[in-house]
Amino acid sequence: MDAVVCDRVSKRFILRPDRPRSFQEALIGLFRPRPKDGARRVEFWALRDVSFAVRAGTTFGIVGENGSGKSTLLRVIARILKPTSGAVRVAGRVTALLELGAGFHPELTGRENIYLYGSILGLKRREVNARLDEIIGFAELGEFIDTPVKHYSSGMLVRLGFAVAVHLDPDILITDEVLAVGDEAFQHRCLEKVHEFARAGKTIIMVSHDLNLVRQLCDEALWLDRGQVRALGDPVSVTRAYLDWANAKAFRRADAPAPNRRWGSFDVEVTRVEFLDGEGNPTWFFATGDPLTIRLHYRAHRRIERPVFGVGLHLGESVHITGPNTRFAGLDIPYIEGDGIIEYRVRELNLTRGVYLVSVAVSDHSLTHLYDYHDRLYRLEVRSRPGFEAFGPVYLPAEWRHLNGVAGPIRPRPGYTPAPPPSPGRQPE
Ligand SMILES: Nc1ncnc2c1ncn2[C@@H]1O[C@H](COP(=O)(O)OP(=O)(O)OP(=O)(O)O)[C@@H](O)[C@H]1O
Ligand SMILES: [Mg+2]
Secondary structure (H helix, E strand, O other): OEEEEEEEEEEEEEEOOOOOOOHHHHHHHHOOOOOOOOOOOEEEEEEEEEEEEEEOOOEEEEEOOOOOOHHHHHHHHOOOOOOOEEEEEEOOOEEEEOOOOOOOOOOOEHHHHHHHHHHHOOOOHHHHHHHHHHHHHHHOOHHHHHOEHHHOOHHHHHHHHHHHHHHOOOOEEEEEOHHHOOOHHHHHHHHHHHHHHHHOOOEEEEEOOOHHHHHHHOOEEEEEEOOEEEEEEOHHHHHHHHHHHHHHHHHHHHHOOOOOOEEOOOOEEEEEEEEEOOOOOEOOEEEOOOOEEEEEEEEEEEEEEOOEEEEEEEEOOOEEEEOOEOOOOOOOOOEEEEEEEEEEEEOOOOEOOEEEEEEEEEEOOOOOOEEEEEEEEEEEEEEOOOOOOOOOOEOOOOOOOOOOHHHOOOOOOOOOOOOOOOOOOOOOO
16 A cells, blocks of 8 residues: 655746845845846746655655755645646645744744644644653653744754654654754654654654665665655665765766866876775775775876875865875885775774765875875765764864862872962852
8 A cells, every 4th residue: 555646746926036034135126127027037946847656564765966855855745735737646644844943933932832832733732741751752852842943953853753642643744954963863764763663553754864774774765866756765875876976976077177186187186986885885884983985096198106085084175184195104016007096995984974075185205296196075964973963073083081180189289389279259250
C-alpha cells in the first residue's frame, strides 16, 4: 500500500523582483513610475512533473542541491502548499517538521501550541493530555513550556517541533533537515526516535544533506535536480549517482576558465579530487574525529622531477587552517610521468562542525613554480560528534582535569610577587 503518491506534481512561483522589501523601499516606490502590472513578473518552476510513491511503513529520503525544490516538495506533501498542477495523495495522518517554528503560534506558550497542533491534527484534548508529559519531557523545555514560543531559542523551537511531530501519533512523519539542527545529544535522540518510528511500521519522508544518513536510514531515495526527478530507487545507487554528479560538477568548475580559482603551468594537472571515508567510500560528509583520505588523481604531461603535492584546508574564504604537503612530510617523489594518484590520509579529522573548503596543488620542489593550483574548489562538511564539540574550527584531542584545593598549594613562579587582595567593598581599578 502506498502512503504517499505524487503524480506529476509541479509548483510554480511568481517572483516579483521589484516588490518592496522594506518600508523605505515602499516609500521610494511611491515616487517611481510603476511598471505595468505583471510587466516584471518572473515565473519560476520549483517542481516539475515530480512523480513517485512511498510505500507505507518505509523510510524515504530526498537529496539534492540547495534550491533544488526539496522543501517545496515536502510542503506540498504536508499540504501547506498547493501544487500548480498534478496531484498528491496521502493516506494517513501527517506531522511535519519543516522550517523552524513553522506551525507554531508565536504568542502562545509551548503548552498551548501543543494543544493547538493536536487539534489541527484532529486529536481530542484528552488524547493530547495523555501525551503531554512525554512531549514536554522529550522537548526538555522545563518551565519554558509556559513561555510564549516567540521567546524560544532556535534549539528550543526544534526540540518542541520534533517532540510534537513524533508524539502526536502520525502515520507519516515528514522532516526537513531537522537532524542538522539542535545540539548533538538531541540530534541523537531524534535519530533514535526515527529508528523507533521505522520499526513501528510508520512512514517517514526525510530531506537530508547527509548522504550516509540517507543510506543508513532509507529504504528508497529520490534525487531532485532543479525541481525534477533525476534518480529514484535504491538509496545507495541514488546517493552515489548524486555524489558523482556533484563531484563532476565541482570538477567542471575547476576546469572552467576561472583564472582566480585555478592556475599554473599545467605540466602536471590534478584531474580529479576525491574525499574518502574510513571504508574508502567517496563522500563529502564527515564527523569530527573520522578518518579522511583526500585522493588526488594527476596527469603529468612530461617527466617532472621532484614534484610536491599539497592540500589546503580553509574555513570560508579567509581562514587557512592547515596546508600540508609531501615535501614537509618528507615524502620524496623522484619523478612522475603520466597518470597517478596521491593520497593524503588523515587519521582523525579533528575539525568541528562546519563547511570547509579544500585546495589542492602541485608544484616544483622549491614550492615556487606551480604546475596546477585549485584554490578552494572543493568542499567538505563536518558534523560534530558528541564529546568532540568545541568552539572554533579545531578539536584538539585532550582531557580535562579538575584538581581540587586538596591537590596542594599553587606555587608562585620565582620572582613573582602576588598583588595584595583588593580591600573589601572597593572595586579593583
Ligand atoms: N515562496 C516562494 N516564492 C518564490 N520562490 C520560492 C518560494 N519558496 C521556494 N522558492 C524557490 O524555489 C526553489 C526551491 O526552493 P526549496 O526551498 O524547495 O529548495 P531546497 O531544495 O529545499 O533547498 P535547500 O537545500 O537550500 O533547503 C528555490 O529557488 C527557492 O528560491
Ligand atoms: Mg530546504
